[in-house]
Amino acid sequence: MVLKVFFPSCCSSAESGILIGRWISEQNSAVILAVVHFPFIPAQVKQYLSEVQRVTKVSVSVLGSWSNSKQEKEESLSEFLEDLGTIFSHDPWIQISKEGDSNFWSCSTLQKHSNNPKEEEIILVYYDQRKVMLSHLHPPLDTAAFTDHKADDASKLAAIFDTVAKSKILFMTDRYDDGPIKLTHWQSDGVEASIIVELMKQASVPACMLLTFLLSLISGICRSRVLKFWPLSFLWSKLSTCEQLGHRLQHLQVISSNKKAQNHTQLMRKANIFVSLLIDVALGILLMSWLYRKNRIGHLADTLIPVADHVAEELQDLLQWLMGAPAGLKMNRALDQVLGRFFLYHIHLWISYIHLMSPFIEMILWYVGLSACLGLTVALCILSDIIALLTFHIYCFYVYGARLYCLKIYGLSSLWRLFRGKKWNVLRQRVDSCSYDLDQLFIGTLLFTILLFLLPTTALYYLVFTLLRLLVVIVQGLIHLLVDLIDSLPFYSIILRLCRSYRLAAGVKFRVLEQQDGKPLRLLMQINPLSYGSVVQTYRLPTYSCYPKDTWTSLCKKLFLGELIYPWKHKGEKQD
Amino acid sequence: WQKVLYERQPFPDNYVDQRFLEELRKNVHARRYRYRAVVFQSGAVVQQLCSVCVFVVTWWYMDAGMLSPQGLFGAALVSSLLGYILFDAVDGGAGRQESGRTRWADLKSTLVFAAFTYGFSPVLKTLTESISTDTIYAMSALMLLGHLIFFDYGANAAIVSSTLSLNMAIFASVCLASRLPRSLHAFVMVTFAMQIFALWPMLQKKLKAQTPRCYVGVTVLFALAALGGLATVSSVGAVLFASLLVAISCLCPYCLIRLQQLKDNIHGPWDEAEIKEDLSRFLM
Numbered sequence: 001m002v003l004k005v006f007f008p009s010c011c012s013s014a015e016s017g018i019l020i021g022r023w024i025s026e027q028n029s030a031v032i033l034a035v036v037h038f039p040f041i042p043a044q045v046k047q048y049l050s051e052v053q054r055v056t057k058v059s060v061s062v063l064g065s066w067s068n069s070k071q072e073k074e075e076s077l078s079e080f081l082e083d084l085g086t087i088f089s090h091d092p093w094i095q096i097s098k099e100g101d102s103n104f105w106s107c108s109t110l111q112k113h114s115n116n117p118k119e120e121e122i123i124l125v126y127y128d129q130r131k132v133m134l135s136h137l138h139p140p141l142d143t144a145a146f147t148d149h150k151a152d153d154a155s156k157l158a159a160i161f162d163t164v165a166k167s168k169i170l171f172m173t174d175r176y177d178d179g180p181i182k183l184t185h186w187q188s189d190g191v192e193a194s195i196i197v198e199l200m201k202q203a204s205v206p207a208c209m210l211l212t213f214l215l216s217l218i219s220g221i222c223r224s225r226v227l228k229f230w231p232l233s234f235l236w237s238k239l240s241t242c243e244q245l246g247h248r249l250q251h252l253q254v255i256s257s258n259k260k261a262q263n264h265t266q267l268m269r270k271a272n273i274f275v276s277l278l279i280d281v282a283l284g285i286l287l288m289s290w291l292y293r294k295n296r297i298g299h300l301a302d303t304l305i306p307v308a309d310h311v312a313e314e315l316q317d318l319l320q321w322l323m324g325a326p327a328g329l330k331m332n333r334a335l336d337q338v339l340g341r342f343f344l345y346h347i348h349l350w351i352s353y354i355h356l357m358s359p360f361i362e363m364i365l366w367y368v369g370l371s372a373c374l375g376l377t378v379a380l381c382i383l384s385d386i387i388a389l390l391t392f393h394i395y396c397f398y399v400y401g402a403r404l405y406c407l408k409i410y411g412l413s414s415l416w417r418l419f420r421g422k423k424w425n426v427l428r429q430r431v432d433s434c435s436y437d438l439d440q441l442f443i444g445t446l447l448f449t450i451l452l453f454l455l456p457t458t459a460l461y462y463l464v465f466t467l468l469r470l471l472v473v474i475v476q477g478l479i480h481l482l483v484d485l486i487d488s489l490p491f492y493s494i495i496l497r498l499c500r501s502y503r504l505a506a507g508v509k510f511r512v513l514e515q516q517d518g519k520p521l522r523l524l525m526q527i528n529p530l531s532y533g534s535v536v537q538t539y540r541l542p543t544y545s546c547y548p549k550d551t552w553t554s555l556c557k558k559l560f561l562g563e564l565i566y567p568w569k570h571k572g573e574k575q576d
Numbered sequence: 577w578q579k580v581l582y583e584r585q586p587f588p589d590n591y592v593d594q595r596f597l598e599e600l601r602k603n604v605h606a607r608r609y610r611y612r613a614v615v616f617q618s619g620a621v622v623q624q625l626c627s628v629c630v631f632v633v634t635w636w637y638m639d640a641g642m643l644s645p646q647g648l649f650g651a652a653l654v655s656s657l658l659g660y661i662l663f664d665a666v667d668g669g670a671g672r673q674e675s676g677r678t679r680w681a682d683l684k685s686t687l688v689f690a691a692f693t694y695g696f697s698p699v700l701k702t703l704t705e706s707i708s709t710d711t712i713y714a715m716s717a718l719m720l721l722g723h724l725i726f727f728d729y730g731a732n733a734a735i736v737s738s739t740l741s742l743n744m745a746i747f748a749s750v751c752l753a754s755r756l757p758r759s760l761h762a763f764v765m766v767t768f769a770m771q772i773f774a775l776w777p778m779l780q781k782k783l784k785a786q787t788p789r790c791y792v793g794v795t796v797l798f799a800l801a802a803l804g805g806l807a808t809v810s811s812v813g814a815v816l817f818a819s820l821l822v823a824i825s826c827l828c829p830y831c832l833i834r835l836q837q838l839k840d841n842i843h844g845p846w847d848e849a850e851i852k853e854d855l856s857r858f859l860m
Contacts, residue, residue, distance in 0.1 A: 330706035330707060331706065332702065332703070332705065332706065333702065333705060333706070334699075334702050418743075419739075419740070419743045419747075420737070420739070420740055420743075421737050421738075421739030421740055421743075435739070436739060437685075438685070438774060439685040439688060439689050441739060441742055441743060441746075442689055442746060442770060442774070443688075443689065443692055444743075445742075445743045445746040445747055445750075446692070446693070446696060446700075446746065446750065446766075448743075448747075449700075449703070449746075449747055449750045449751070450696065450699055450700070450703060453703045453704060453707075454703075
């Protein structure tokens with residue numbers, strides 16, 4: 001079988017010594033973590049290794065010898081190195097030697113207790129220790145589609161990454177430390193001496209505690225009984241601003257908790273939430289500064305009333321058109337007049353209400369605009385709520401029209417069954433024949449005729465108001481989609497993928513380096529970063545997302561029967 | 577030769593001897609009709625046709641303004657009272673005792689239905705304002721045709737549905753009534769339709785069961801009245817209608833009896849077995 005040796009590229013110029021690392025026997029590969037230089041005492045080395053093994057739970061052992069001679073191969077050194085093999089018993093004992101500055105090293109293994117005497121093939125794989133240590137290997141997303149073969153590959157890689165990542169403590173000892181053992185491995189450039197970072201780290205703990213205290217206070221107030229009375233609780237559940245604020249409160253609680261992140265996913269989640277909040281608040285403050293400059297709020301308030309008036313006027317024109325002969329359709333005149341007048345009166349009420357509120361609009365808008373500093377998402381939610389309030393009369397008309405139409409459809413279907421002499425059997429949930437009395441038959445047929453001939457009129461009013469309502473719903477839905485996007489996009493992960501792409505690894509790729517006959521095959525292992533799509537998919541933040549509740553067919557069926565539609569479902573709502 | 581196939585015989589498999597088709601029977605269950613009985617039963621169809629004709633003629637007169645609603649209402653009221661008394665008198669009160677329906681219940685349903693129709697008559701009048709006259713005529717004609725098709729003439733067929741036929745007739749009457757000038761006209765028209773399509777057949781069924789001779793006389797009188805009314809409206813129509821009535825009452829029975837002789841049903845031991853005994857004695 002082929003023997004794979006993973007050699008850190010930072011140790012290529014190290015002085016001679018012995019190699020320590022982990023031997024993975026299932027894959028017949030050796031992961032070399034560091035080089036221990038001469039002189040050393042074998043007993044101390046073994047003690048050190050057992051300590052490291054206890055702390056990191058990685059079975060680190062002496063794997064072989066490394067000789068880096070500037071001149072030609074010294075025979076005595078090689079014998080000495082072979083003898084070392086007997087002291088540190090490891091099967092197979094790997095010997096790597098580099099002559100001068102040549103790139104081609106010679107590797108050989110010493111099999112002590114092997115059955116087949118022939119030479120094994122060795123593949124030398126160089127890896128960047130720092131990058132492999134810092135990166136996180138992502139398992140493939142669709143594990144169901146994988147065969148066993150690929151799953152094995154993934155776990156092999158995971159073993160190698162794990163080995164390097166868990167041996168962090170090994171990398172903490174410095175080359176210049178005065179200890180019994182001198183190691184060569186990846187070295188950090190020294191602890192950052194930046195004072196600001198240190199100060200921030202020190203200050204973050206009390207800041208977190210303060211934030212936690214404030215948040216618990218706020219959530220305690222929110223949960224108090226005062227705010228749970230019926231009209232208020234209904235209002236809170238309908239306003240999307242409250243939901244968004246609650247969502248952000250949850251986020252704040254997550255990042256201000258004192259517990260350190262246990263694993264990679266939690267850490268990324270915290271970082272994503274933090275960055276998302278920052279960006280949100282920054283955009284919100286930007287929006288606020290734009291709004292309050294040059295008295296734009298005043299202009300907005302000034303144009304709001306004329307816009308509402310204009311909308312009401314358009315509605316009135318529409319109703320006048322419906323009361324005539326719309327599109328050449330034949331409406332029942334009497335019913336037409338009744339419905340038209342009813343809706344016109346409603347519009348009249350609405351206009352008076354708006355005019356009553358007009359002196360206070362500017363002040364309300366001014367204060368409401370201040371809340372944009374809580375984030376762009378909050379501002380967008382407020383906008384969506386304002387739209388809902390302004391088009392409340394359209395919603396009312398839709399409900400009236402829908403209820404009338406629904407009543408008519410149910411009446412018609414029931415009376416149609418009476419017309420044919422059948423009845424709906426509630427017990428068996430089917431249509432059965434039934435013998436009706438004479439007066440029942442008569443009155444039923446009369447009502448059926450009346451409802452049938454009045455159907456076009458009601459249906460037209462229903463259609464018009466449903467279309468208007470769907471328009472408003474679509475606009476609100478778009479705004480909510482935007483809010484969702486800002487909420488759930490993992491900004492920190494995307495920035496990480498841009499700047500330090502090796503941190504998020506999807507796999508590795510191997511580049512074949514120059515080869516020479518007789519020398520082992522040399523490969524360079526490079527990290528393959530995760531694609532942007534998988535980054536977003538893996539690190540998406542969960543939201544109270546709103547997505548369409550019904551499929552197209554059920555939506556059409558509801559529209560046809562006149563049932564009220566609420567197309568967007570929020571995660572917290574109970575299912576019907 | 578034996579009539580079996582499970583034994584080897586020197587004859588070919590499809591051999592038959594002279595006893596072939598000995599057990600064939602023809603037209604065992606064919607009914608023998610008598611001309612007079614069939615003509616008598618066809619009176620039901622004639623009656624319905626005449627009802628439809630009378631209704632349409634009455635509507636025509638009201639539309640033309642030659643018949644006042646009050647007059648029609650009065651006449652209808654008187655005739656329904658007469659019919660009501662006759663209904664009970666024909667079988668001497670036995671039917672009423674059997675069905676258990678009191679006079680008070682009858683009065684209540686009459687009042688309810690009259691009040692309902694009167695209350696809805698303004699709505700009824702404006703119901704089809706925007707629909708063209710041709711559509712109304714076509715719809716009414718279809719509905720009346722449906723009424724004739726689905727009516728219960730006493731036959732035991734699957735297509736018969738008395739509910740459906742009555743509803744279709746009422747629907748047609750509402751359609752036609754909505755064309756009249758005022759809501760009182762509409763009210764009277766609908767009431768008259770109710771009487772002629774719902775109450776008259778009930779009375780006639782009873783008459784047919786109890787006094788066949790009276791029934792025949794009433795049918796003939798009714799047919800003559802319908803023809804007379806139609807003749808004042810259109811003579812061509814009257815002639816056609818008369819020929820239709822004659823065809824249905826005299827010609828069709830003759831055709832039925834003639835064609836009955838051409839019936840060719842064969843029965844034999846190959847028929848499906850019918851269990852004739854009462855097997856309930858095997859139930860525990």
